[in-house]
Amino acid sequence: MRYFSTRGGSQKLSFEETVLTGLAPNGGLYIPEHIPQLPKDWKTEWGSYSFVDLSVAVLSLYISPDEISRDELRSLVQKSYQTFRHPDVTPLVKLGEKKFVLELFHGPTFAFKDVALQLLGNLFEFFLLRRNAKKPRGAELEKLTVVGATSGDTGSAAIYGLRGKSNVSIFILHPKGRVSPIQEAQMTTVTDSNVHNVAVKGTFDDCQDVVKSLFADKEFNAKHHLGAVNSINWARILAQTVYYFLSYFHVQKHLPAGVSIDDVEIQYVVPTGNFGDILAGYYAKHMGLPMGKLAVATNANDILARFWKSGRYEKIDSETRLSVGAQKITEASGVKETLSPAMDILVSSNFERLLWYLAYEAAIGTSDEEKRNNASLALDEWMHKVKSDGKIEVPIPVLEAARRDFVAEKISDELTLETIRTHFHGQPHYIADPHTAVGLAAAKTIVSNNTPNTYQIVLSTAHPAKFSEAVSRALENVSNFDFDRDVLPAEFRGLLEREKRVLQVERPDVELVKEVIEDVARQSA
Numbered sequence: 001m002r003y004f005s006t007r008g009g010s011q012k013l014s015f016e017e018t019v020l021t022g023l024a025p026n027g028g029l030y031i032p033e034h035i036p037q038l039p040k041d042w043k044t045e046w047g048s049y050s051f052v053d054l055s056v057a058v059l060s061l062y063i064s065p066d067e068i069s070r071d072e073l074r075s076l077v078q079k080s081y082q083t084f085r086h087p088d089v090t091p092l093v094k095l096g097e098k099k100f101v102l103e104l105f106h107g108p109t110f111a112f113k114d115v116a117l118q119l120l121g122n123l124f125e126f127f128l129l130r131r132n133a134k135k136p137r138g139a140e141l142e143k144l145t146v147v148g149a150t151s152g153d154t155g156s157a158a159i160y161g162l163r164g165k166s167n168v169s170i171f172i173l174h175p176k177g178r179v180s181p182i183q184e185a186q187m188t189t190v191t192d193s194n195v196h197n198v199a200v201k202g203t204f205d206d207c208q209d210v211v212k213s214l215f216a217d218k219e220f221n222a223k224h225h226l227g228a229v230n231s232i233n234w235a236r237i238l239a240q241t242v243y244y245f246l247s248y249f250h251v252q253k254h255l256p257a258g259v260s261i262d263d264v265e266i267q268y269v270v271p272t273g274n275f276g277d278i279l280a281g282y283y284a285k286h287m288g289l290p291m292g293k294l295a296v297a298t299n300a301n302d303i304l305a306r307f308w309k310s311g312r313y314e315k316i317d318s319e320t321r322l323s324v325g326a327q328k329i330t331e332a333s334g335v336k337e338t339l340s341p342a343m344d345i346l347v348s349s350n351f352e353r354l355l356w357y358l359a360y361e362a363a364i365g366t367s368d369e370e371k372r373n374n375a376s377l378a379l380d381e382w383m384h385k386v387k388s389d390g391k392i393e394v395p396i397p398v399l400e401a402a403r404r405d406f407v408a409e410k411i412s413d414e415l416t417l418e419t420i421r422t423h424f425h426g427q428p429h430y431i432a433d434p435h436t437a438v439g440l441a442a443a444k445t446i447v448s449n450n451t452p453n454t455y456q457i458v459l460s461t462a463h464p465a466k467f468s469e470a471v472s473r474a475l476e477n478v479s480n481f482d483f484d485r486d487v488l489p490a491e492f493r494g495l496l497e498r499e500k501r502v503l504q505v506e507r508p509d510v511e512l513v514k515e516v517i518e519d520v521a522r523q524s525a
């Protein structure tokens, strides 16, 4: 299997090159040459598979055995999911007769991003060790310096994915004092020698700007081999397809006697930000996993929900434009702060991948090759337009293609809180994190359009302890609720008192951050 850029060009990459490159030089994202189809006997063969077995089966369809042998793949996958606390890795929990949550938060940092980042870290290490083993004795080793910025909730998943990995170091910038104490402690108590937390005096946007400038600095980049672990990395999408398959099989165990999985329709509802989690579902669907339309659930940052309504992909909606005043709109002011911060985005980076497939479905051409080229041309034009004008409007056939596979729903903070309360008092009792609550609320909103035999699976993306503010706010007047007793996992207790390691940067200045990285590189050389 080879990979190509959504924005075209003749470049075709191996899986290894795709994973190590991240973003294509022409600004596009890598996608596989074709979406592989499930083997004929998948339903019977895979039905009793564990998460690890399914990972090997699914990933094998996208990775040539001469790149990673099946034995190597199995050991990489095993190593990656050993760190999870639940035997199913991503267990399915029943919340109603036809309603389930798929808990993706049983990894080391209690967030769904662990599923992909645990594997990505092991893939990086595997590829670098292999490349370095081929070098003559004494030659300089290939190393990777991963740099990223976090507002708090996702940095720790990257740190846990890469801690202790050979030939990889990681620098995560966070705005000093603007990250919740638990989230800060989750990152800074990792004391492996290749992990570097950098507290920057400034805002999250300042941190992001610094990271962007680092990547734009060709000389620095070449010297330190900068790498990114953001959700555009193809391996992250691929790793996430697995739980769609696992939950499909696990739902079967909950069907009433006499009802077969072939009689029901499964609807996945996905709390969405950068469109990585739900895009994995799209791949699963197009590989042949039977499901209904995928449901995109967004918070007030609703660029996606607006797209499915209008066909316009527009950073700032007209209402906000009026209230903020056109001249004052910047990226920062356009993002709304919500109770589900991991979904606070202006544009969804992985949406570009979906747009390519939609453009392809709608493309005109006499051959497949011509259609592919036309899809890439259209996409290149759209993405440049989004950048320059802040918006595009796609042709009707593209919007129709989008509506064949997806529905979308926007959920307010008020409804998010109410949903947390409803499920707390529900039968069964369940404490949802605010992102999961956005999904649960969306599921409830759309359920009336479903057929009676639709089973909903809401993807649960974080443990409620990670987002204590929203959970505590939702349940503040509930007398039988106690956050420490009911929510806080044993792993978080005492975290604040543990040894910390963090580097300080006095100003959000790229030169100061470069010095920090140079210093560390010198010391470890």
Ligand SMILES: *Cc1c(COP(=O)(O)O)cnc(C)c1O
Pocket (backbone or CB within 6 Å): 111, 112, 113, 153, 154, 231, 271, 272, 273, 274, 275, 276, 277, 278, 342, 343, 435, 461, 462
């Ligand atoms: C990252 C994240 C999301 C959004 O996932 P995408 O793949 O970016 O759509 C939702 N919830 C939580 C808790 C997350 O960390």
